[in-house]
Amino acid sequence: xxITEDEARKVAHLARIAVKxxxxxxxxxxxxxxxxxxxxxxxxxxxxxxPMTGVEPMRLKRRxxxxxxxxxxxxxxxxxxxxxxxxxAVPKVVE
Amino acid sequence: xxxxxxxxxxxxxxxxxxxxxxxLELTEACLSAIEGAGALNAFVHNxxxxxxxxxxAADSRIAGGEAPAMCGIPLGIKDLFxxxxxxxxxxxxILDGFLPQYESTVTQNLWDAxxxxxxxxxxxxxxxxxxxxxxxxxxxxxPWKVDDRQxxxxxxxxxxxxxxxxxxxxxxxxxxxxxxIRQPAAFTGTxxxxxxxxxxxxxxxxxxxxxxxxxxxxxxxxxxxxxMLGAMASVDPRDSTSxxxxxxxxxxxxxxxxxxxxxxIPREYRMEGxxxxxxxxxxxxxxxxxxxxxxxxxxxxxxxKYALPAYYVIAPAEASSNLARYDGVRYxxxxxxxxxxxxxxxxxxxRAEGFGPEVQRRVMIGTYVLSAGFYDxxxxxxxxxxxxxxxDFDQAYAEGIDAILTPATPSAAFGxxxxxxxxxxxxxxxxxxxxxxxxxxxPGISVPVGLDRQGLPLGMQLIGRPxxxxxxxxxxxxxxxxxxxxxxxxxxx
Numbered sequence: 159x160x161i162t163e164d165e166a167r168k169v170a171h172l173a174r175i176a177v178k179x180x181x182x183x184x185x186x187x188x189x190x191x192x193x194x195x196x197x198x199x200x201x202x203x204x205x206x207x208x209p210m211t212g213v214e215p216m217r218l219k220r221r222x223x224x225x226x227x228x229x230x231x232x233x234x235x236x237x238x239x240x241x242x243x244x245x246x247a248v249p250k251v252v253e
Numbered sequence: 254x255x256x257x258x259x260x261x262x263x264x265x266x267x268x269x270x271x272x273x274x275x276x277l278e279l280t281e282a283c284l285s286a287i288e289g290a291g292a293l294n295a296f297v298h299n300x301x302x303x304x305x306x307x308x309x310a311a312d313s314r315i316a317g318g319e320a321p322a323m324c325g326i327p328l329g330i331k332d333l334f335x336x337x338x339x340x341x342x343x344x345x346x347i348l349d350g351f352l353p354q355y356e357s358t359v360t361q362n363l364w365d366a367x368x369x370x371x372x373x374x375x376x377x378x379x380x381x382x383x384x385x386x387x388x389x390x391x392x393x394x395x396p397w398k399v400d401d402r403q404x405x406x407x408x409x410x411x412x413x414x415x416x417x418x419x420x421x422x423x424x425x426x427x428x429x430x431x432x433x434i435r436q437p438a439a440f441t442g443t444x445x446x447x448x449x450x451x452x453x454x455x456x457x458x459x460x461x462x463x464x465x466x467x468x469x470x471x472x473x474x475x476x477x478x479x480x481m482l483g484a485m486a487s488v489d490p491r492d493s494t495s496x497x498x499x500x501x502x503x504x505x506x507x508x509x510x511x512x513x514x515x516x517x518i519p520r521e522y523r524m525e526g527x528x529x530x531x532x533x534x535x536x537x538x539x540x541x542x543x544x545x546x547x548x549x550x551x552x553x554x555x556x557x558k559y560a561l562p563a564y565y566v567i568a569p570a571e572a573s574s575n576l577a578r579y580d581g582v583r584y585x586x587x588x589x590x591x592x593x594x595x596x597x598x599x600x601x602x603x604r605a606e607g608f609g610p611e612v613q614r615r616v617m618i619g620t621y622v623l624s625a626g627f628y629d630x631x632x633x634x635x636x637x638x639x640x641x642x643x644x645d646f647d648q649a650y651a652e653g654i655d656a657i658l659t660p661a662t663p664s665a666a667f668g669x670x671x672x673x674x675x676x677x678x679x680x681x682x683x684x685x686x687x688x689x690x691x692x693x694x695x696p697g698i699s700v701p702v703g704l705d706r707q708g709l710p711l712g713m714q715l716i717g718r719p720x721x722x723x724x725x726x727x728x729x730x731x732x733x734x735x736x737x738x739x740x741x742x743x744x745x746x
Contacts, residue, residue, distance in 0.1 A: 161621070173573065173620040174580070175613055176601035185617075188677065192618055195678045196562045199634050202641065209636035210643060212464065212494070213450045213694025214719075219493050233354040237584035246582050251596050 161189045257282035259420045262326050262477040269315050269325045276315065276325030279423075280308035280369050283327045286421045287371060292746040295406075295416040297332060297390045298340045299372035307369040314367055322504075323484045324367025329374045329416045329425040334360050334468075335457040336370065343459045344388035345378045347607025348585040357457025358489045359426060359468050366484040371422050375412030378609045379576065380433055380461045383683035384672060385411025387611045395441060395666050396742040399707045402668040407437030407683075413471045414441040418742060424472040424481055428458060430465045431564055432662075432687025435699035438471055439661035439712025442701040442740060444729070445471045446478045449719045450694035451496035453482075454489035462571035463494075465564075465691040475700065475730040479503035482722060498720060506723030511731045512546030514724070517654040521557035522686060524663065530705050531660045538702050538713045539658055541735035542728070552654060554645040557689060559638050564688040565681055566622050566635035572612075573619025579607060614677060643693040650718050656728050659686050661699040661712035686714060696722050698729045701738040710740065 161169070166186040170177040177185060235241040240248070257279045260268070268274055284304060287296050304327060311325035335341045335353035342348035356364070364370070375393040377385055384405040386392045393412040395404040396419035406415040410427035414437030417425050427434040429447035438445025446469045453468045460466060470481035483503050489495040518539060523532070539549045581587035581603035588602035608616065622631035649657065663685055672680050690697040696719070699712040713732065717725030 166617075169617050169621045169624070171601075172624060173613075173617045174577075174597070174600040174604055175608065175616065176598075176605035188614060189618060189621065191676055191678060192565065192614070193621075193631075195681075196566055196622075196631060196635075198562045199559060199566070199631075199638055202556070202559055202634075202638050204634060204637035204641070207637040207640050209633050210640035211636070213643070214494075214496065216496075219490070221490070230354075234583075236354055237351055239581060239585070239587035248582055248596050249590060249594060249599055 161186045161193065258286045258423070260423060261473045262323070262423050262480050263474065265326055265423055266322050266480070276308040276311040276369060277305065279325065280304050280327045280371070283371055283422050286419070290419055290421055290746050293394045293396060293415050293419055294391055295374055295393045295412040295419070295421060296329065296372045297375045297412065300339055300370055304369050304371050307364070311367045311369060321366045321484065322480045323363060325369065326423050327369040327371050328363065329371050329413060329422040330360060331410055331413050331426050331428060332373045332376050333380055333428050333459045334426060335459065336360055336373070340373065341459070343379045344376045344390060345607065345609070345612070346389045346586060347579045347604070351584050353457070355457060358454035358487065358491060359458065359485050362487050363484055368484070374416055374425055377409035377411065378612050379459070379572070380409040380428055380430055381572070381611050381615055382408040383432070383436060383680055384408050384669070386669060387609050389609065392669050394669065396746065397441060397666060397709055398742065398745050399709060404666040404709070405440065405669050407440035407666065409433040410437045410445070410471060414438055414443055414445070417441070417443045417471050417473060419746070424470060424477055426468060426485070427471040428466060428468045429691065430461050430568060431691050432684040434469050434471060435661050435687050435697055435712070435714055436683055438699040439701070439710070440666035442710030442738065443471060443473060444475055444478050444698065444700055445469065446482060446698045446722070447690065447696060448482060448486065448722055449696045451494050452696070452720070452722065453486050454492040454495045456489055456491040460575040462568040463575060464571060465568060467691070475726055475733045476504065476507060478698065479507055479726045501723055503723055503726055506727050507730050508727060509731065511542065511728055514547040514655045514728060515653055516542050516547050516549045516728070517552035517649055517657040518549060519552050519554040519557065519657060519659060521554050522659045524685065527663060531663065531711060534703050534711055535658070535660050535713065538732060538736070541732055542658065545731045545735060547728070550654070552649050552657070554649065554689070556638065556641045556645050560642055560689040560692055561681060561685055563635040563638040563642065564684070564692060566631050567639060569615040569619035570623050570632050571619070573616045573623065576612070576616055579604065611677070639692050642689055646693045646695060655718065656725055657716040659714045659716065661686060661714040665705045665707065665709035665711055690716050695719055696725050698725055700729050700732050700736070702732065702736040703738065704740055
């Protein structure tokens with residue numbers, strides 16, 4: 159599988175990273191190099207093997223579905239690039 | 254007393270308890286060493302005032318008796334750990350100015366034990382790299398130097414390794430997703446331990462690849478690694494993968510007796526093009542363990558070859574999802590927007606200027622392998638191969654192997670800038686001996702064993718059974734004593 163310039167543009171957009179058109183050929187080439195390296199995996203017989211999800215065969219911990227934390231609006235907003243009136247502020251989303 | 258900063262944790266603990274010196278004196282020695290080591294670029298956010306306060310508190314606690322081993326010990330902390338009100342930015346521009354309002358479990362455990370924070374240490378951006386060159390602060394520099402070149406301390410925990418090797422601190426925290434503790438330890442003649450996945454809490458450690466990340470100690474000796482792991486590890490309800498297992502006393506496991514232990518030598522790690530020196534050192538290390546009473550046997554880990562490609566599918570996939578949170582809304586940097594730019598432009602511009610090239614590359618690779626149509630071909634296949642890699646280790650251990658001996662890295666430290674312009678895959682090859690251990694969730698330790706012809710340190714890796722850090726450390730200490738590695742970089746900085 160080879161990534162074209164168009165596909166590179168699509169991946170960059172999915173990843174929400176702005177890439178200039180002029181940089182797309184180099185990006186596509188780099189991604190292709192890495193994907194080519196990954197294609198070695200096709201040599202492995204994985205018939206009947208379950209994909210590994212965790213290293214320990216343990217069930218994820220459960221806890222009571224109750225509030226254990228909170229009431230820290232100020233701390234949460236403290237690092238925001240733009241916070242107003244107790245909220246995170248972003249550019250206009252709906253016209 | 255001079256040169257207190259050169260002490261090991263064990264020696265400093267004993268000296269503090271005997272009253273030979275105070276934590277404040279020890280801390281001042283480290284602070285002066287840091288001040289004189291700007292050229293190494295290891296410490297990137299210094300906290301001298303906090304260090305002095307913590308040292309004074311530790312001194313009172315020691316005077317009161319019953320202080321834990323880490324009490325009064327000055328440490329450096331990798332920039333990946335969230336430390337309350339102290340800049341924590343994973344060496345990324347996207348986290349410019351980020352002041353966590355909480356403390357990571359690992360650092361909290363260390364402060365509870367009385368340890369002293371000297372400041373934050375450089376690393377590769379978001380722990381993605383093997384040379385520390387992707388840090389937004391510029392690379393940390395290896396204190397080892399044999400010619401005109403400045404060498405990499407390795408990565409991603411390069412600042413931690415450089416600081417420990419140059420005696421700027423007694424020890425440092427590191428994190429290891431594919432070798433990021435063990436490779437820098439090998440490049441700097443220090444000891445680095447990656448614990449079993451789940452032994453140390455990931456809470457408050459900025460995430461790279463959550464199924465692989467694990468924090469661990471970077472120290473001057475194996476004993477120090479045992480002491481510090483004991484303080485870092487805990488059962489943490491805030492990390493759902495933290496194991497419900499009591500933390501043993503790792504130092505008492507250092508009996509020095511390794512008779513009858515079975516050490517596996519995996520034939521697949523004898524890579525084509527591996528340097529003769531590393532091959533020879535590997536043989537010597539096996540001999541040392543045999544002379545100490547261990548039995549050395551050849552084993553096979555047949556899927557080794559596929560570990561790197563599997564890793565470079567799985568780690569970027571997890572990273573693309575973990576790093577989605579850096580969007581210019583809740584913390585860190587937001588790009589300056591043009592007239593009419595909406596929220597999507599804000600995300601795209603913020604991430605384009607906030608992430609460096611390697612991080613961008615990995616986020617995009619991860620996005621691609623998780624995207625519709627490729628999920629099975631890449632991501633699921635890689636997870637199946639991962640299961641086979643783990644099965645290789647399970648089988649070796651089921652046959653009675655106690656630990657596995659391999660080189661830690663395929664070469665000694667290389668020059669800063671030497672990999673620039675090369676194919677990214679070449680940099681990935683640095684992790685060839687270490688990634689298998691993360692994929693299988695096992696504990697691994699790098700121990701300095703000798704110098705190469707140029708005079709640069711080389712490390713060997715021991716891989717243990719899951720949750721068996723005690724035995725692993727005991728074997729590592731046997732190797733450390735037999736190798737008698739005492740070389741230190743001579744000061745040029």
